[in-house]
Amino acid sequence: MFFVLLSLAMLVVDTRMRALDALREAIGVVLYPFQRVMLLPREGVRYVAEFFEVNSSVQQEIEAMRRQRIEMAQITAQAAQLAAENAQLRRLLGASERVQAPAVLVQVLYESRDPFSRRLIVDKGSAHGLLAGMPVIDDGGVVGQVVRTLPMTSEVALLTDRVQSIPIQVLRNGLRGITSGGEIPGRLGLRFMAADADVQVGDTLVTSGLDGVYPEGLPVAVVESVERDASSGFARILCKPIAGLDRHRHFLVLQTITSELPGGAKDESPRKAVSEQNASEKTPQSSVASRGTRRR
Numbered sequence: 001m002f003f004v005l006l007s008l009a010m011l012v013v014d015t016r017m018r019a020l021d022a023l024r025e026a027i028g029v030v031l032y033p034f035q036r037v038m039l040l041p042r043e044g045v046r047y048v049a050e051f052f053e054v055n056s057s058v059q060q061e062i063e064a065m066r067r068q069r070i071e072m073a074q075i076t077a078q079a080a081q082l083a084a085e086n087a088q089l090r091r092l093l094g095a096s097e098r099v100q101a102p103a104v105l106v107q108v109l110y111e112s113r114d115p116f117s118r119r120l121i122v123d124k125g126s127a128h129g130l131l132a133g134m135p136v137i138d139d140g141g142v143v144g145q146v147v148r149t150l151p152m153t154s155e156v157a158l159l160t161d162r163v164q165s166i167p168i169q170v171l172r173n174g175l176r177g178i179t180s181g182g183e184i185p186g187r188l189g190l191r192f193m194a195a196d197a198d199v200q201v202g203d204t205l206v207t208s209g210l211d212g213v214y215p216e217g218l219p220v221a222v223v224e225s226v227e228r229d230a231s232s233g234f235a236r237i238l239c240k241p242i243a244g245l246d247r248h249r250h251f252l253v254l255q256t257i258t259s260e261l262p263g264g265a266k267d268e269s270p271r272k273a274v275s276e277q278n279a280s281e282k283t284p285q286s287s288v289a290s291r292g293t294r295r296r
Contacts, residue, residue, distance in 0.1 A: 126150065159188065
């Protein structure tokens with residue numbers, strides 16, 4: 001009862017007179033270190049949990065940033081590649097406008113696995129109007145020639161391939177010759193030129209158009225070296241192709257050949273064929289002679 005009465009008295013005094021505030025503050029100061037010590041286990045557990053949680057979130061953010069960086073790098077590379085392809089396609093469009101012949105745009109699928117030949121497989125074939133013998137160009141010049149066609153794909157032999165020969169002429173003086181590939185990888189040889197032929201380093205070689213396949217005036221190569229051998233009477237001339245054989249993915253196939261005749265011959269002048277057909281309707285003898293010539 002004593003302590004109950006004392007407690008009631010202290011409650012009344014504290015409520016009315018605020019006389020125990022100083023005592024309460026003193027007791028709080030004394031008890032504070034003990035409170036902190038008692039809270040240490042809880043704070044430690046909370047700190048460890050927050051540490052692992054923050055560490056996990058940071059790792060996730062780092063991985064997300066790495067993925068984003070890789071994706072951005074891929075997007076940047078793809079954008080650069082698309083920009084380069086668009087620029088090359090615009091140049092091809094300009095090249096197709098300069099060449100007075102219908103053309104088909106093709107894309108390289110892969111390179112031939114034969115280490116002794118330089119050939120490409122493209123994504124267009126006979127179903128798209130391509131025939132063996134058609135020339136292939138890019139915005140720089142001659143790339144090669146179609147050598148085999150399938151319904152959906154074609155095989156293109158680059159001008160540096162050993163089976164390729166192109167009639168050319170020197171742009172500076174009109175001197176005619178024939179370039180062939182295969183002698184040195186990535187280079188063309190200007191064969192059977194006399195030792196005193198007027199060919200100089202830096203001369204540009206263009207198609208002469210004498211074969212009826214390659215249009216006249218297409219850039220082919222630039223003379224890189226000239227070695228004159230007086231004993232043999234011939235000059236050893238090496239040339240560097242102008243076209244981007246190993247750089248581009250899109251090329252133009254010029255449809256200078258429109259049909260194949262019996263025996264593997266190519267009809268390279270459709271207008272002439274039409275005129276012959278009109279003439280044959282007027283004179284039966286000429287049609288018989290024409291058919292006989294084609295059979296031979």
